[in-house]
Amino acid sequence: MADTIVTLDEVVKRFGDREVLSGVTLSVTRGQVVCLIGASGSGKSTLLRCCNKLEDIDGGTISVFGTDLSGDDVRGELVRRHIGIVFQSFNLFPHRTVLDNITMGPRRALKMVKATAEATALDLLTQFGLAEKAKDYPDRLSGGQQQRVAIIRALAMDPELLLLDEITSALDPELVGEVLDAVRDLARSGMTMILATHEIAFARDVADLVVFLEGGRIVESGPPEQVLVEPREAATRRFLSRYLGDAPT
Amino acid sequence: MTSVTLLVLGAVAIFILSPGAKTFGHYFLNPTIFADTFFGNSAKNLDPMWQAFIKNIEMCLAAEPLVLIWALPVALLRNSPSPLLAGPRLVATAYVDLARGVPLVLVVYAVYFGLPSLNLPFISDRTWFQYGLFCLVFCYGAYVSEVYRAGVQSVPYSQTLAGQAIGLTPFQLNRYVTIPQALRIVVAPLINDFVSLQKDTAIIGIGAGIIEVLKAAQISQGVFFNDTCYVAAGVLFLIICVPLTRLADALQARDQRARLAGAR
Numbered sequence: 311m312a313d314t315i316v317t318l319d320e321v322v323k324r325f326g327d328r329e330v331l332s333g334v335t336l337s338v339t340r341g342q343v344v345c346l347i348g349a350s351g352s353g354k355s356t357l358l359r360c361c362n363k364l365e366d367i368d369g370g371t372i373s374v375f376g377t378d379l380s381g382d383d384v385r386g387e388l389v390r391r392h393i394g395i396v397f398q399s400f401n402l403f404p405h406r407t408v409l410d411n412i413t414m415g416p417r418r419a420l421k422m423v424k425a426t427a428e429a430t431a432l433d434l435l436t437q438f439g440l441a442e443k444a445k446d447y448p449d450r451l452s453g454g455q456q457q458r459v460a461i462i463r464a465l466a467m468d469p470e471l472l473l474l475d476e477i478t479s480a481l482d483p484e485l486v487g488e489v490l491d492a493v494r495d496l497a498r499s500g501m502t503m504i505l506a507t508h509e510i511a512f513a514r515d516v517a518d519l520v521v522f523l524e525g526g527r528i529v530e531s532g533p534p535e536q537v538l539v540e541p542r543e544a545a546t547r548r549f550l551s552r553y554l555g556d557a558p559t
Numbered sequence: 560m561t562s563v564t565l566l567v568l569g570a571v572a573i574f575i576l577s578p579g580a581k582t583f584g585h586y587f588l589n590p591t592i593f594a595d596t597f598f599g600n601s602a603k604n605l606d607p608m609w610q611a612f613i614k615n616i617e618m619c620l621a622a623e624p625l626v627l628i629w630a631l632p633v634a635l636l637r638n639s640p641s642p643l644l645a646g647p648r649l650v651a652t653a654y655v656d657l658a659r660g661v662p663l664v665l666v667v668y669a670v671y672f673g674l675p676s677l678n679l680p681f682i683s684d685r686t687w688f689q690y691g692l693f694c695l696v697f698c699y700g701a702y703v704s705e706v707y708r709a710g711v712q713s714v715p716y717s718q719t720l721a722g723q724a725i726g727l728t729p730f731q732l733n734r735y736v737t738i739p740q741a742l743r744i745v746v747a748p749l750i751n752d753f754v755s756l757q758k759d760t761a762i763i764g765i766g767a768g769i770i771e772v773l774k775a776a777q778i779s780q781g782v783f784f785n786d787t788c789y790v791a792a793g794v795l796f797l798i799i800c801v802p803l804t805r806l807a808d809a810l811q812a813r814d815q816r817a818r819l820a821g822a823r
């Protein structure tokens with residue numbers, strides 16, 4: 311367990327009276343790819359946001375790189391400098407060029423000098439096939455390109471953990487492939503990732519661990535061959551049959 | 560375009576052909592009186608009107624920065640969700656409602672005639688200029704704080720999340736993400752408010768008892784018994800206002816175009 315990056319222990323999160331996470335326990339080791347699946351509202355996004363302290367938790371503990379995030383003295387922005395997150399809706403900065411979008415974090419949060427930050431950004435853009443878009447504003451890009459820029463923006467911080475929240479859900483079907491390919495490459499390169507996804511086939515392909523959430527609880531977790539192919543729990547089967555269109559009995 | 564031209568020509572025609580056109584021209588559009596009012600007439604001991612207008616300019620130039628600064632804490636308070644600030648927030652809201660609801664001219668009366676009668680140290684013996692600034696900042700601070708508020712609120716929350724996600728501190732988040740995006744939205748409405756403020760400096764003169772442009776027009780009218788003096792005052796304001804409103808429109812159009820073209 312030396313290389314455990316994230317440990318969640320009985321994590322509880324409420325919004326007002328509503329309990330959205332009810333005792334989630336999970337640990338992620340370096341290089342692991344964890345896929346969160348579950349119906350809308352099951353708490354996938356909330357779980358991801360708790361991991362980088364975009365949300366504070368109401369019970370249990372989360373530790374990341376051995377630091378307990380639950381303490382009030384832990385500053386969220388310091389945690390987030392090591393943990394990238396990419397959202398469903400890209401959220402690029404519309405008033406900045408692609409290059410500036412990517413270098414803002416390294417330059418402002420990590421105090422990297424401009425030239426270094428831009429060199430790194432251009433390397434990443436080249437790697438993702440977007441080098442010629444560096445000077446464009448985000449609105450000039452297709453959804454798939456924007457989402458890849460958002461991934462690069464997260465990677466430019468050189469994160470040790472990447473959180474991806476349904477990053478293909480807002481894309482036209484023909485653009486999903488290019489983004490998933492980028493994520494697949496990242497998985498191969500050994501990036502530790504937790505991703506919420508509705509792409510079951512993709513999860514089966516890249517995941518080391520699949521976690522099925524329902525009503526803020528982990529119903530079932532295990533390797534993809536088990537959870538996605540021969541689920542033990544009836545709830546998982548029900549969920550999968552809805553997504554795959556056939557009902558495994 | 561042509562219909563507009565027709566409309567304008569029509570209006571001018573009605574004007575010229577009206578039975579009283581000659582009298583109207585004499586009393587409102589008299590070139591000699593216009594020149595005498597504008598540049599002064601030493602024979603009649605009349606100072607140039609543009610000199611009086613400088614007082615209006617000074618007032619609006621001094622008031623505008625104060626308005627821009629004062630509106631900021633008001634807007635921040637009104638926007639703050641913190642329960643700790645519930646009391647101050649209520650005060651800020653009450654202030655905005657009051658200042659936007661009461662006509663400036665009434666504020667001017669209250670300040671110029673009310674405050675001195677209180678016989679308080681400091682408050683009751685300010686200069687006309689300071690009272691004027693107070694009136695303008697009081698009224699326009701409320702308007703401008705609402706412009707700020709709308710600007711900040713129009714930046715989507717997802718932008719804040721994205722800024723937080725790359726480890727920006729709350730200050731950096733404002734500095735690099737929220738405020739730059741709010742600013743583009745706010746510039747044109749701010750110019751529009753500045754134009755109104757500029758015109759409303761004439762109302763200050765009502766209470767201040769100084770010779771600013773409106774008073775100068777009245778004096779000139781008393782000399783010539785001719786209303787062209789008021790037209791001259793109007794022209795002075797237009798010289799400032801029209802370019803500014805054009806600028807505001809151009810900025811707004813640019814922003815709109817950029818948005819549509821996706822070239823931001």
Ligand SMILES: Nc1ncnc2c1ncn2[C@@H]1O[C@H](COP(=O)(O)OP(=O)(O)OP(=O)(O)O)[C@@H](O)[C@H]1O
Nearest residue numbers: 325330348349350351352353354355356357476506
């Ligand atoms: N900021 C918030 N305030 C109040 N309730 C919230 C908030 N964020 C999420 N919730 C609620 O928490 C529950 C879980 O939401 P969450 O976004 O984590 O679900 P999800 O699994 O990501 O769903 P989806 O697949 O639709 O993205 C939902 O019922 C949602 O309404």
Ligand SMILES: [Mg+2]
Nearest residue numbers: 354355475476
């Ligand atoms: Mg979600």
